[in-house]
Amino acid sequence: MGFSATLPLSKTKITRCRAVAHSIGDEVATLVQEHSTVGVERTFLRLLGLNSATEQEEGLLYPTSNFIVDQVERTGRLVEGSLYWVANAMVAENCSLGDVEAAVLAGKLDVGTVKPQPESAVLKLGRLLARDGVAGLRSRVKNRSKIKRKLKDPAKLKRPLLYQIVATGNIYEDVLQAKSAVMDGIEIVAVIRSTAQSLLDYVPQGATTEGFGGTYATQENFRIMRAALDEVGQEQNKYIRLTNYASGLCMAEISLLASIEGLDYLLNDAMYGILFRDINPVRTLVDQHFSRLLCAQSGICIMTGEDNYMKTTDAVKSGDSVLASEFINERTALNAGLPTSQMALGHAMEMNPQYEKVILMELARAQMTRQIFPDSPLKYMCNTKYKTGDIMTSHVVDAVFNLLGACTNQGVLLLGMPTEAVHTPWLADRSLSARNARYIVNGAAGMGEELGYRSDGFIAKFAQKVLDDAVRLLERIEKIGFLKAIERGYFADVRRPATGGKGAKGVFRVGPKYFNPFYEMMNSRI
Amino acid sequence: MNEIDYKNLVPYGDTTGDGAVQFSFTFPVEPSPKAQEAAAQMVREWGFSDVKVAHMSSVGVGFAYFVIFGRAQRGVNFDKVEVPELTGQRLNYKEIDKRILEEIGRPIRVVGANTGFDAHTVGLDAILNMKGFDGDVGLERYRGFYTVNMGSQVLPAELIERALKEKADAILISKIVTQKDIHIADMKDVILHLRKRGLEKRFILVVGGPRVTHKLALELGYDAGFSIGSYPSDVAYFLLEKMLERIGKKK
Structure with a gap:
């Protein structure tokens, strides 16, 4: 028996997991090569600069990129890609991109029916447009990093960053709450989306003041919150990070808008959409690739949603599917050129607090995840499933969460709320939650380096078992195929067929002349 | 020990009939002696006596957070409360x-x-x-x-x-x-x-x-x-x- 600063985990098994995840990633890569989606095609147009919107639909504006992709789709031309046909329209009309936009909005131009022009001229113009679009994005990203460099970065303190969510439905109310959270020591603010948004097949436009259980993700809302956090950050000489959600049917579009407006993190996980929002698997895996390419270009750190698996199953037993999914997410992110330092892989403290040794088991999982993904700013999520109206006890559970997070040096602590099971947090709830975390994270700084683990103890054995189970699970997934595994309920006990789900209509096989110069310009490995 | 008065049931802090209640809330003003008095006054006006402000602190941008204790003056007639209940029986x-x-x-x-x-x-x-x-x-x-x-x-x-x-x-x-x-x-x-x-x-x-x-x-x-x-x-x-x-x- 001995003690060590780290858990004794088999390097061979970890390497084996990565090798299997690599082969699973190849299955996803093939899907990405063979397919595109209406979401990806709309994002191409947005990347060129087509970010306007018009016409009311249920009180919201409908984006130009949707109009154009709808036009191209209607005439069966989408198999060549949206960029090709926009460039074709510009060649045919001998006009600028702005002219095309104005004519489409005025109802005078249908990009889907413009007469095909000589291919070489269209491709030449298309490449130029794409290059300008990518260059424009890069220059915005550069400006953003200048702002960031001027402020002190809490990430350099080598302790978990404190993350909270605002969710009023009204962006201006959100601003007040976000600033308040920052005053109380919060370093990452997420604006949770309106609960219906993941299933909208377009991105709403403008500043919004109505939402259900959250606030719509729009470019303007991003801008408003970004400016507010920069302002309060300057007051405190501290760089405050902003998070939103690139999931659902507009994954890639949200990623682009977030890149333009200088967001720092995006929840970005196809598996979350597949399992919990019943989004078509192929649609969201293809969207995810372009989404992650954009994040890689923009320095945005993705967050993955494995924490959710633990909410619908017994978290003591779901460690293997969480770990397996983290390996798969790591691989698909690497395929999009994201460095591991930009992958906040997700997990959570969701075991039943009444289990004996539950804190030991949680510590085992948290430390194991830390060791297996040493460079990832892991996103560690508080307990939510077993929270009740007993708010004082919930506060104690959160304290244990904070201590485990600090001792295992997680990258981001998604802080718990005493009133988690009661309502969307009140201002004072957020403040109590922040005080709890500040005390513990500050007080336990460096504690993980002071203590060790018994090499043959309960904690080591629990972690080893999770890893063993994950190896077996990954091998089973590889054997039957990733899509089949999802279909059979290997993740979170939810079964989703590859052809079912929302947004399936928006997926298409690319044609032999499909035109997409973006992936190459953005150094895609697929 | 005092008898529990079911006709006028009040909360229990540490003595039967004390009516002790704990409040926590936030005011949209900066903490100050005036804010503290305003919070206490409000709770008194709600019908609580022996109001004590145990805690006041700054929260966020210009908010004051309070923890206050008071005693309820009026209880509830427990015998007259009616609630439709689902059968409590449980089978596996x-x-x-x-x-x-x-x-x-x-x-x-x-x-x-x-x-x-x-x-x-x-x-x-x-x-x-x-x-x-x-x-x-x-x-x-x-x-x-x-x-x-x-x-x-x-x-x-x-x-x-x-x-x-x-x-x-x-x-x-x-x-x-x-x-x-x-x-x-x-x-x-x-x-x-x-x-x-x-x-x-x-x-x-x-x-x-x-x-x-x-x-x-x-x-x-x-x-x-x-x-x-x-x-x-x-x-x-x-x-x-x-x-x-x-x-x-x-x-």
Whole structure:
């Protein structure tokens, strides 16, 4: 028996997991090569600069990129890609991109029916447009990093960053709450989306003041919150990070808008959409690739949603599917050129607090995840499933969460709320939650380096078992195929067929002349 | 020890009849002696005596947070309080399953969904999914239930269509998001759709969610409401009893 600063985990098994995840990633890569989606095609147009919107639909504006992709789709031309046909329209009309936009909005131009022009001229113009679009994005990203460099970065303190969510439905109310959270020591603010948004097949436009259980993700809302956090950050000489959600049917579009407006993190996980929002698997895996390419270009750190698996199953037993999914997410992110330092892989403290040794088991999982993904700013999520109206006890559970997070040096602590099971947090709830975390994270700084683990103890054995189970699970997934595994309920006990789900209509096989110069310009490995 | 006065029941702090209550709230003003006095005055005006401000601190941008203690002056007549309650009896999954197959003779057909904008299926899944919740298996696992889980963001019309198609005995809906009382509006909406088609008596209607009470459910026209702390077997037992009632085996 001995003690060590780290858990004794088999390097061979970890390497084996990565090798299997690599082969699973190849299955996803093939899907990405063979397919595109209406979401990806709309994002191409947005990347060129087509970010306007018009016409009311249920009180919201409908984006130009949707109009154009709808036009191209209607005439069966989408198999060549949206960029090709926009460039074709510009060649045919001998006009600028702005002219095309104005004519489409005025109802005078249908990009889907413009007469095909000589291919070489269209491709030449298309490449130029794409290059300008990518260059424009890069220059915005550069400006953003200048702002960031001027402020002190809490990430350099080598302790978990404190993350909270605002969710009023009204962006201006959100601003007040976000600033308040920052005053109380919060370093990452997420604006949770309106609960219906993941299933909208377009991105709403403008500043919004109505939402259900959250606030719509729009470019303007991003801008408003970004400016507010920069302002309060300057007051405190501290760089405050902003998070939103690139999931659902507009994954890639949200990623682009977030890149333009200088967001720092995006929840970005196809598996979350597949399992919990019943989004078509192929649609969201293809969207995810372009989404992650954009994040890689923009320095945005993705967050993955494995924490959710633990909410619908017994978290003591779901460690293997969480770990397996983290390996798969790591691989698909690497395929999009994201460095591991930009992958906040997700997990959570969701075991039943009444289990004996539950804190030991949680510590085992948290430390194991830390060791297996040493460079990832892991996103560690508080307990939510077993929270009740007993708010004082919930506060104690959160304290244990904070201590485990600090001792295992997680990258981001998604802080718990005493009133988690009661309502969307009140201002004072957020403040109590922040005080709890500040005390513990500050007080336990460096504690993980002071203590060790018994090499043959309960904690080591629990972690080893999770890893063993994950190896077996990954091998089973590889054997039957990733899509089949999802279909059979290997993740979170939810079964989703590859052809079912929302947004399936928006997926298409690319044609032999499909035109997409973006992936190459953005150094895609697929 | 003092006798408890059930005709005027007051909270208990450390002595019978002391009426002790703990408050915590936030004022949208900076902490100051004036803010402190204002908070205390407000609590006194609500009818509490011996008001003590135990804690005042700054929260966020220009807010003051308080923890205050006071004594309630007026209690409640406990004997006169009436609450519709679901039968407290509990049977386990095997017993319920056995009784359904013996006494009803076929599986009870159930269609479940989250209606409206609500995309949180945790509650619905906990009741329906094979795995259930906290060791209590879900209805899927019972031989005595045929279940259809339609998932989230289902329109009332779709739900009713499906329930008719599946020849459902019961409809289960789950409501989690409560912002601006959207859960109540959505619950009413389903009833309205059923009424429009003259189907309000066709199905056993069950609703669940953290802010749903049995009382609220009954008021809105449901047969039962399940709140936090309910298990799949509670729902299963209720459906068994209700089915027996419907086929006339139980009054």
